[in-house]
Amino acid sequence: xxxxxxxxxxxxxxxxxxxxxxxxxxxxxxxxxxxxxxxxxxxxxxxxxxxxxxxxxxxxxxxxxxxxxxxxxxxxxxxxxxxxxxxxxxxxxxxxxxxxxxxxxxxxxxxxxxxxxxxxxxxxxxxxxxxxxxxxxxxxxxxxxxxxxxxxxxxxxxxxxxxxxxxxxxxxxxxxxxxxxxxxxxxxxxxxxxxxxxxxxxxxxxxxxxxxxxxxxxxxxxxxxxxxxxxxxxxxxxxxxxxxxxxxxxxxxxxxxxxxxxxxxxxxxxxxxxxxxxxxxxxxxxxxxxxxxxxxxxxxxxxxxxxxxxxxxxxxxxxxxxxxxxxxxxxxxxxxxxxxxxxxxxxxxxxxxxxxxxxxxxxxxxxxxxxxxxxxxxxxxxxxxxxxxxxxxxxxxxxxxxxxxxxxxxxxxxxxxxxxxxxxxxxxxxxxxxxxxxxxxxxxxxxxxxxxxxxxxxxxxxxxxxxxxxxxxxxxxxxxxxxxxxxxxxxxxxxxxxxxxxxxxxxxxxxxxxxxxxxxxxxxxxxxxxxxxxxxxxxxxxxxxxxxxxxxxxxxxxxxxxxxxxxxxxxxxxxxxxxxxxxx
Amino acid sequence: xxxxxxxxxxxxxxxxxxxxxxxxxxxxxxxxxxxxxxxxxxxxxxxxxxxxxxxxxxxxxxxxxxxxxxxxxxxxxxxxxxxxxxxxxxxxxxxxxxxxxxxxxxxxxxxxxxxxxxxxxxxxxxxxxxxxxxxxxxxxxxxxxxxxxxxxxxxxxxxxxxxxxxxxxxxxxxxxxxxxxxxxxxxxxxxxxxxxxxxxxxxxxxxxxxxxxxxxxxxxxxxxxxxxxxxxxxxxxxxxxxxxxxxxxxxx
Numbered sequence: 123x124x125x126x127x128x129x130x131x132x133x134x135x136x137x138x139x140x141x142x143x144x145x146x147x148x149x150x151x152x153x154x155x156x157x158x159x160x161x162x163x164x165x166x167x168x169x170x171x172x173x174x175x176x177x178x179x180x181x182x183x184x185x186x187x188x189x190x191x192x193x194x195x196x197x198x199x200x201x202x203x204x205x206x207x208x209x210x211x212x213x214x215x216x217x218x219x220x221x222x223x224x225x226x227x228x229x230x231x232x233x234x235x236x237x238x239x240x241x242x243x244x245x246x247x248x249x250x251x252x253x254x255x256x257x258x259x260x261x262x263x264x265x266x267x268x269x270x271x272x273x274x275x276x277x278x279x280x281x282x283x284x285x286x287x288x289x290x291x292x293x294x295x296x297x298x299x300x301x302x303x304x305x306x307x308x309x310x311x312x313x314x315x316x317x318x319x320x321x322x323x324x325x326x327x328x329x330x331x332x333x334x335x336x337x338x339x340x341x342x343x344x345x346x347x348x349x350x351x352x353x354x355x356x357x358x359x360x361x362x363x364x365x366x367x368x369x370x371x372x373x374x375x376x377x378x379x380x381x382x383x384x385x386x387x388x389x390x391x392x393x394x395x396x397x398x399x400x401x402x403x404x405x406x407x408x409x410x411x412x413x414x415x416x417x418x419x420x421x422x423x424x425x426x427x428x429x430x431x432x433x434x435x436x437x438x439x440x441x442x443x444x445x446x447x448x449x450x451x452x453x454x455x456x457x458x459x460x461x462x463x464x465x466x467x468x469x470x471x472x473x474x475x476x477x478x479x480x481x482x483x484x485x486x487x488x489x490x491x492x493x494x495x496x497x498x499x500x501x502x503x504x505x506x507x508x509x510x511x512x513x514x515x516x517x518x519x520x521x522x523x524x525x526x527x528x529x530x531x532x533x534x535x536x537x538x539x540x541x542x543x544x545x546x547x548x549x550x551x552x553x554x555x556x557x558x559x560x561x562x563x564x565x566x567x568x569x570x571x572x573x574x575x576x577x578x579x580x581x582x583x584x585x586x587x588x589x590x591x592x593x594x595x596x597x598x599x600x601x602x603x604x605x606x607x608x609x610x611x612x613x614x615x616x617x618x619x620x621x622x623x624x625x626x627x628x629x630x631x632x633x634x635x636x637x638x639x640x641x642x643x644x645x646x647x648x649x650x651x652x653x654x655x656x657x658x659x660x661x662x663x664x665x666x667x668x669x670x671x672x673x674x675x676x677x678x679x680x681x682x683x684x685x686x687x688x689x690x691x692x693x694x695x696x697x698x699x700x701x702x703x704x705x706x
Numbered sequence: 707x708x709x710x711x712x713x714x715x716x717x718x719x720x721x722x723x724x725x726x727x728x729x730x731x732x733x734x735x736x737x738x739x740x741x742x743x744x745x746x747x748x749x750x751x752x753x754x755x756x757x758x759x760x761x762x763x764x765x766x767x768x769x770x771x772x773x774x775x776x777x778x779x780x781x782x783x784x785x786x787x788x789x790x791x792x793x794x795x796x797x798x799x800x801x802x803x804x805x806x807x808x809x810x811x812x813x814x815x816x817x818x819x820x821x822x823x824x825x826x827x828x829x830x831x832x833x834x835x836x837x838x839x840x841x842x843x844x845x846x847x848x849x850x851x852x853x854x855x856x857x858x859x860x861x862x863x864x865x866x867x868x869x870x871x872x873x874x875x876x877x878x879x880x881x882x883x884x885x886x887x888x889x890x891x892x893x894x895x896x897x898x899x900x901x902x903x904x905x906x907x908x909x910x911x912x913x914x915x916x917x918x919x920x921x922x923x924x925x926x927x928x929x930x931x932x933x934x935x936x937x938x939x940x941x942x943x944x945x946x947x948x949x950x951x952x953x954x955x956x957x958x
Binding site: 576614 | 718719720734740745776779780802805806810840870873874877902904905906907909913916926927935937
């Protein structure tokens with residue numbers, strides 16, 4: 123947003139401020155027509171409902187203990203380690219298999235064949251037999267089988283730049299340079315997390331309702347956190363191997379260092395395949411935002427002061443962001459806009475009489491500032507607002523595990539089904555699905571590591587399309603239903619048109635829900651995959667500083683600023699997110 | 707889960723998720739229409755869980771199932787009531803339509819009896835008893851008194867399922883206990899499923915990743931902080947990883 127625009131927005135806000143005293147919008151969830159646009163979904167920011175942050179909320183509150191029980195790794199990084207995570211709800215073991223660095227076969231993509239570490243998350247205490255068996259099976263990956271109590275298999279690679287710099291600096295008795303670390307943000311990057319039944323791991327749907335890691339993605343996030351723990355331990359170990367005078371990374375810098383994450387096209391397929399989860403998650407987020415916007419009465423001023431503080435953290439975080447983005451908004455722009463938000467909060471707090479007359483001040487603030495803001499700035503504000511209702515957000519976080527099955531409703535009539543299509547899929551009805559550009563691409567998985575890929579049909583030797591061609595399916599189904607008597611049952615319709623069974627089951631099962639399917643044609647030239655990758659990475663996983671590449675890949679940082687194991691056991695600061703660069 | 711590590715050598719316990727993934731791919735590669743794959747897969751899964759034709763039938767009959775035309779099913783009504791003619795289709799391909807029709811017939815009065823004829827591997831219709839729970843219905847399947855070619859399905863509407871264990875008890879058990887399969891057969895099915903994966907070509911590698919390496923070695927895209935072995939992106943693929951059928955025509 124330009125300075126001129128910001129000035130205009132501030133003026134409008136001031137005018138609005140005087141005009142609408144006592145008038146407050148009634149907070150409500152957003153229209154799916156707005157929220158489900160891919161570009162808007164890409165703008166959603168990490169929040170208390172994001173899987174990594176939700177995990178940390180619990181780990182901090184319950185003071186999880188993370189111990190290193192074993193370390194048998196040599197000066198070339200070869201060997202094993204064993205960690206134990208003790209929670210009030212159970213023990214988990216994390217055996218690590220560490221390998222010597224080699225450059226051959228190395229890439230951030232899933233097709234890579236070289237990893238610096240592999241590990242497993244096992245419901246513990248793990249037996250020696252389990253750990254030994256895991257060490258045999260894990261390197262086989264697709265041909266391997268996990269032991270029965272295994273939740274996750276994972277693997278990670280170091281960022282040579284940051285990792286080697288850190289080892290060299292520590293061995294020389296000094297701290298790594300912040301500039302070197304901050305350019306990357308991590309020492310090791312997650313290159314694969316497999317669980318929920320994959321390779322014989324335990325199905326998440328079979329976890330007990332009160333299982334510590336029952337919330338969606340919690341087990342994966344714990345593994346990512348443990349990668350971070352191991353990376354720091356390994357750097358310390360290698361530095362000590364070089365020099366007896368080596369020092370350890372300052373705890374402030376340890377907190378600042380996150381764990382890297384690369385994501386790509388597979389997450390678009392994930393969103394296609396998990397509409398119940400996406401709907402539930404987005405609905406919960408909207409509900410938490412509505413709850414924050416509904417704060418009223420005497421609670422309003424303290425809430426605004428808290429929001430002011432949180433916005434300040436976000437401003438500093440954005441000002442210090444050294445990453446470069448291709449299509450996403452530069453952080454200095456977001457920082458500038460957040461400063462205008464903070465000014466608006468200041469203005470509201472300064473006029474106590476007027477503030478007292480506003481029924482829903484947070485809602486008023488949001489409505490006031492939104493017209494001039496970039497979507498990312500607005501979504502930052504909304505995510506921070508959720509911190510005003512932590513108990514509500516945490517309770518909503520416990521509702522995210524949903525049944526994800528589809529089934530038909532055979533007795534529904536064709537007319538009723540068509541009514542659902544017209545009520546809930548209007549966006550798909552008008553979408554171009556016929557032009558060559560609208561149907562140019564195919565989604566497929568390669569035989570090489572089953573890597574999800576997307577390319578023009580003419581460039582693919584052959585493929586089974588794995589992408590959900592939702593607008594086309596909806597339009598085709600609507601045409602077929604139009605040709606059937608309205609009173610025909612779905613059972614009879616599907617007897618005559620059996621190929622619509624899958625889309626009919628999807629439409630019927632998801633009827634009445636608004637946030638399950640982004641409004642997109644993923645086969646089209648116009649579709650930008652990274653929008654959906656970012657929805658998953660940023661909003662749902664909670665990843666910061668997500669750099670975009672070629673409109674389809676993302677690199678970012680998980681647990682950026684999160685407490686260390688020592689912090690957790692001692693009692694950590696819950697406001698760890700959006701960390702400020704440490705001064706060493 | 708009670709399985710031991712030692713027992714895994716002969717018999718594997720497969721999760722529902724990986725069973726579904728494998729079955730989806732097998733039926734997709736067998737040319738089952740993508741709109742029918744989830745239904746066929748769920749019938750096969752229930753069959754395996756119930757100890758019916760199951761995994762060996764997947765291996766032996768997937769091509770025949772894929773060759774079936776699901777629109778051949780029809781309904782006639784005579785003095786004995788409604789009769790579904792499955793047109794010789796396999797029970798896993800026709801099952802979902804048969805179940806829907808039975809439930810549709812039962813909904814007005816709470817129950818219905820339907821004859822079903824000309825189903826291949828008709829003993830597999832027993833899976834409908836498990837799948838009917840999803841619709842809040844119960845079905846009982848019995849032989850027809852007037853000929854060996856038909857079966858009788860008695861459908862009754864009951865309360866809608868609430869808990870996951872009620873929605874599909876067989877699936878619920880499979881989710882918790884896994885599905886047993888002979889290890890050799892599983893890996894056979896795994897390789898069969900790989901036919902749904904596409905050939906790994908240098909060109910197709912440009913369809914993913916943060917950078918593109920062109921044929922002449924030019925790198926498109928910003929540098930990534932990955933250490934990248936560019937040979938991975940430029941060399942010809944290793945064809946030994948799967949037994950994909952490279953000659954298969956593109957599915958469009």
